[in-house]
Amino acid sequence: MEMMFVILIGAVAAVLANMNIAVFNDGLRPIVSEHLEGRLKRRELGLTAFAMSFGLVVGFGIPFTITASIILIHSILLGTDIIGLMTPKNKWGTAVAAIVGGLYGWGLLIGLEGFVKLFEYLPVNFLEPMGEVGTPVVVTFMAFPALAVAMQFSVKKGIITFIVAALIRQLAVFVNNSEFLRIGDNVVTLNQEGMALIAGMIFLFAFAMREKADEAASVDLASIFSEKVKQIKKNVAFFMIIGALIAGATNLLLMAGDPISLNLLAEGKQTDAGIAAAARAIGFIPLVASTAIATGVYSPVGFTLIFVVGLFVPNVWVAVIVGAIVIFLEVMLLSSIAKFLDKYPGVRNSGENIRSAMTKLLEVALLIGGANAANMIAPGFGFFFIAGFYLLNEVAGRPIVRMAVGPVGAIAVGVLANIFVLLGIMQVS
Known part of the structure; x- marks a missing residue:
């Protein structure tokens, strides 16, 4: 069943791209x-x-797919974009x-299973x-609303959002340690990063919704692009199929929609992954729409609400049905x-800032995580390699x-460590 979900997702996504109906890359x-409007040839x-x-x-x-043994949706849908658009539309x-x-x-999917088995036979199973690559991502993700606020509104408002989010996080830690929240005899544990993320998102949208449209300069998106919206609605059955498949595959923990929820799933924190996926989905609605x-x-x-x-x-079959309904x-x-x-241009503009903030945050978090992972594999050499790799890549x-x-x-x-062991210039710790 797992194999069929992944095969069907790959097939349907490639068809959607081929027919110019949907592509994953924004x-x-x-x-x-x-x-579609005749200004670009198919080959180009x-x-x-x-x-x-x-x-x-x-x-x-x-x-990411290899490190977590869970398919990051980018690895399959970016590939199907290429496959669909490079094949003729006939x-x-x-x-x-x-x-x-x-x-x-x-x-x-087969390659992923093969990779996991291959690691067991290596001198250095890394x-x-x-x-560790994803460890900083989970913690630092709560800072992205503050960064988005700073980019769109002002650094001062960004700092205020950051401070409030940090205080909310520590308050959640205090509540958890004190075991204040209970339902009967059961202690309710708050997710501290999730609470900070929610606080940051409230600030972001509060600032965005204060920016009202100028009636004279307002652009009626729905009217101007009504034919394009009709085109999307005409193909809703296709979206329901792939939405159902992806919701089902996510329920089976086969795939994740972003690195944050993927790493949380790898740690067995499914609820936390759901909260992170929900925050990302809410933030991405303006951009995707x-x-x-x-x-x-x-x-x-x-x-991305299907994730x-x-x-x-x-239940996987309930997820399939609800996923189709949601999309x-x-x-x-x-x-x-x-x-x-149209009414709140600040919200519309926040989409690109949210995406940029997430990208910047992930760049920093994944560099730190990659350095920590590399240093665990090869102490000392790992930090040296990542620093040099990053700087040479920039140059x-x-x-x-x-x-x-x-x-x-x-x-x-990890690959170099295994080569060093085989050459006898490094010992397995």
Whole structure:
């Protein structure tokens, strides 16, 4: 059953990309729209998709998938973007996209199992230390609303948001240690990072909603892009299928929608992963909705609420049904969301700032995590390698995205450690 979920997700996602209905890479949606309007040839579209997504698959999606033994959704859907857009949009091309996309999903899952078994035979099994890559991510994630506030409104407001979030976190720690909260004889434990994250998000949206639209300068998104919204609604059945599949696969703990919830799942903290996924989904609604309304091209994961469904619903088949319903409601409410974003341009603009804040935070957290993991694998040498790797990557113009330097560097140290042991210049600790 697990295999079928992953194969079907790969096949359906590749078909959606091939038919120009949905792509996962946010930056690709406007480019697909250019192709739909006849300003970009199919070949150029495919090459652009490859250039934009291949590095992220290899340098971002796959390393996280390996370190947590859970598929990060980026590793499969960025790949299906490439497969779908590089195959011709005709009957045989769509069929090829479905077959190759399904095989890609199958290969990803089989390869993951093979990797885990391979590590057991290595002189230095560095799979467990690789878990350290995500440790700082979980803790630092609560700071992203403060960074988004600072980027969009002011540094002063960002600092205030950060201080309040930090105080809320420590208050939650105090409440947990004091065992104040009880239901009968059972102690209720608050997730301190989750509480801080909620506080930060409240500040972010409070500031954003204070920025009202100027009636004279207001842009009616729903009216201007009504045909594009209709196009998305026409394909709602496709979105319901893939939404159902992804919600089900998430419920089976086969995949996660972001590095934060992925690392929490790897630690066995499913509820915390659900809270993190919910915060991310709420923050991404303005970005996904805006790009979808403006381009007529949706995301195969919608607003990412299907991951929240998968993590909180207790049964896989219930998750499948609820996932389909949730993504149906998302699509049907696009016009209403467009009107809301017109009314509160601050909320609309917050989408890009939230994404930028998350990216910056992950760059720092994953570099620290990668350095810690590398140093656990090869004490001393690990820190040296990650520092040099990061700086040389910067000087070279960042051929590897900053976010991936820590995970990729830690994997490289693990490989080098095994080579050193085989050469006799390093001892297994």
